[in-house]
Amino acid sequence: MSGELKHFDDIFHEHGDDLDENEDVDIDFLQYFTNPSKDTDNDDSDKADVEQRLSQKLSQLSASNEPVTTTTTTTKRPLLSPTSPESVIKKFKNDLLQPIPVSDEMPDYLSNDNKVFQETIQPYLQANTSNLTIEDLQQIAYLEHKLALLNLHISLWKTYLDSGTGGLMNDESSDWQITMSRRLQLTSRSPLCIWPKKLKSMILADPQHNSTKIEQINYVTCNDYVTKKLHYLKKESRIVAHQLNGNKIQLNHRFTSEIDETITNYVQEYGIRLQQIIIEHEIAIIKYDYYDALFVSDFNREIPYADQLKIFENLSQSKLNKETAKTELALLKQRVSNQYYSDLFNSVRIPAPPTLITVRDQDVRRRISYGYEQLLQRTKADMLMIYIRTAEAKMEEYTQKFDIEYKQFEKQQRNYLANDRFTDGMCFVMEQRFRNIAERLQTLYDLKVRFFVNAPTVKSSI
Numbered sequence: 189m190s191g192e193l194k195h196f197d198d199i200f201h202e203h204g205d206d207l208d209e210n211e212d213v214d215i216d217f218l219q220y221f222t223n224p225s226k227d228t229d230n231d232d233s234d235k236a237d238v239e240q241r242l243s244q245k246l247s248q249l250s251a252s253n254e255p256v257t258t259t260t261t262t263t264k265r266p267l268l269s270p271t272s273p274e275s276v277i278k279k280f281k282n283d284l285l286q287p288i289p290v291s292d293e294m295p296d297y298l299s300n301d302n303k304v305f306q307e308t309i310q311p312y313l314q315a316n317t318s319n320l321t322i323e324d325l326q327q328i329a330y331l332e333h334k335l336a337l338l339n340l341h342i343s344l345w346k347t348y349l350d351s352g353t354g355g356l357m358n359d360e361s362s363d364w365q366i367t368m369s370r371r372l373q374l375t376s377r378s379p380l381c382i383w384p385k386k387l388k389s390m391i392l393a394d395p396q397h398n399s400t401k402i403e404q405i406n407y408v409t410c411n412d413y414v415t416k417k418l419h420y421l422k423k424e425s426r427i428v429a430h431q432l433n434g435n436k437i438q439l440n441h442r443f444t445s446e447i448d449e450t451i452t453n454y455v456q457e458y459g460i461r462l463q464q465i466i467i468e469h470e471i472a473i474i475k476y477d478y479y480d481a482l483f484v485s486d487f488n489r490e491i492p493y494a495d496q497l498k499i500f501e502n503l504s505q506s507k508l509n510k511e512t513a514k515t516e517l518a519l520l521k522q523r524v525s526n527q528y529y530s531d532l533f534n535s536v537r538i539p540a541p542p543t544l545i546t547v548r549d550q551d552v553r554r555r556i557s558y559g560y561e562q563l564l565q566r567t568k569a570d571m572l573m574i575y576i577r578t579a580e581a582k583m584e585e586y587t588q589k590f591d592i593e594y595k596q597f598e599k600q601q602r603n604y605l606a607n608d609r610f611t612d613g614m615c616f617v618m619e620q621r622f623r624n625i626a627e628r629l630q631t632l633y634d635l636k637v638r639f640f641v642n643a644p645t646v647k648s649s650i
Contacts (some may be wrong), residue, residue: 193480193508193625297458298329305329308454312447320442324435325451328443331432332455338425340460340467345421347471348387349414351478352407354379380482383410384474461642469635476628483621490613499597499610500618506590507622511629513583519636520576538564 298305300322309325350356357379388405391397391413399405436443487500540560547553601609610618 193505294326294330295333295459298326298333298455300326304458305454308450312444312450320439324439324443325447328432328435328439329451329455331428331435332452333459335425335428335432336455336460337463338421338428340464342418342421342425344467344470345414345418347474348384349411349418351474352381352383352387352410352414354381356475356478357482380478380485381407382478382481383407384477386470386473387414462639465635465639465642469632472628472631472635476624476631479624480621480628483617483624487614487617487621490611490617492610492614493608495608496610496614500614503590503593503597503618504621504625506586506593508625510583510586510590511626513579513586515629515633517576517579517583518633520572520579522637522640524572524576538567 296302300306305326306322309322312325313320313322347356383405385402387410388402391405391409392399392402394413397413399409436448487497492500538560540557544553544556544560547556601615
């Protein structure tokens with residue numbers, strides 16, 4: 189296959205920017221984190237009307253073509269203060285190269301100044317008559333944080349290694365992928381080894397590496413780099429695990445299993461859970477890219493004619509466009525359901541009357557200002573509905589286009605001479621590629637929904 193599919197990959201970018209990722213500005217998730225001591229009742233009541241309006245309009249929209257969803261009921265957790273002036277996305281990208289803190293500085297969500305951490309730990313300190321201090325538990329929580337972060341990155345870099353050495357298929361369990369694996373084993377083909385472009389870009393950006401062009405980065409370079417990175421991560425993981433165990437032993441009976449469980453859950457919820465979604469996203473892209481390349485390679489093994497290869501390419505891209513449009517529409521509706529409104533709508537401004545501030549009667553000025561703000565909220569709601577209607581129209585267009593093209597393909601299969609038709613092997617590979625595309629988009633959608641559910645402090649992100 190001569191060209192690559194234009195995949196819908198980065199689910200953490202602003203809506204509509206998925207195809208121009210290089211031009212995107214990093215989104216500062218942290219600007220949406222609020223202080224847990226701040227009263228948000230007034231803000232919530234001001235938004236009640238627009239949220240009800242959006243909810244009512246959303247209920248009128250058809251959801252029959254959305255990816256499968258699971259309703260999840262969660263208890264809203266306390267809000268946390270920002271942990272860094274950096275954007276979360278930029279931080280995670282940097283963490284791919286340096287996955288553990290370069291210093292022993294305590295994360296903000298574990299600091300003494302964090303009220304949520306204090307409220308979580310204080311009951312155990314009050315109930316414990318021995319000399320158990322908050323510093324003791326902070327250190328254990330910090331080591332739990334480091335260990336969990338290291339293990340996440342070990343799983344990511346192991347996936348890089350498996351992709352590059354051809355071992356990725358052995359870790360999969362999906363029935364259709366097992367079928368594909370057995371079929372390939374019957375042909376005695378050698379494992380497909382693919383080092384992702386993102387890995388090569390990271391190697392190129394690493395100041396400790398001397399390559400100046402991505403073309404200079406070959407199999408040996410990638411294998412050595414990833415192997416060393418994994419060795420380093422596993423070594424650090426063992427060191428941190430040993431420190432963590434030693435600290436727990438040192439506290440002896442004062443550190444109970446209940447305290448241990450509370451700290452682990454707190455670290456997962458406030459320090460690791462969002463990072464886990466980011467890492468799982470990266471791993472998913474590596475795996476689905478690998479299988480996509482596998483299907484392309486296997487199609488070429490059938491020795492297709494130029495016209496057959498073109499049909500394979502066009503149908504695959506058309507299928508991807510259809511599934512991407514479905515996913516984008518579903519994500520827009522999830523933004524409404526979860527009150528994650530795009531910055532695009534937050535930036536909408538209708539100039540207020542210049543003389544409004546000169547109105548002396550405070551009650552009158554307050555009523556006029558309130559009406560003005562309500563108008564802005566209704567305008568944003570209407571704009572969002574226009575975006576959703578547009579996404580629906582694009583989904584219908586792409587769906588119709590794919591259905592027409594696929595029916596034309598089926599007609600050709602019936603009418604063409606035997607030598608010009610797709611072989612059974614070609615049809616099998618193409619259907620598996622379609623399935624891979626659909627599963628890829630469903631996985632990215634599920635990750636995004638998990639982000640909505642697990643990050644209630646983020647008011648608007650994408």
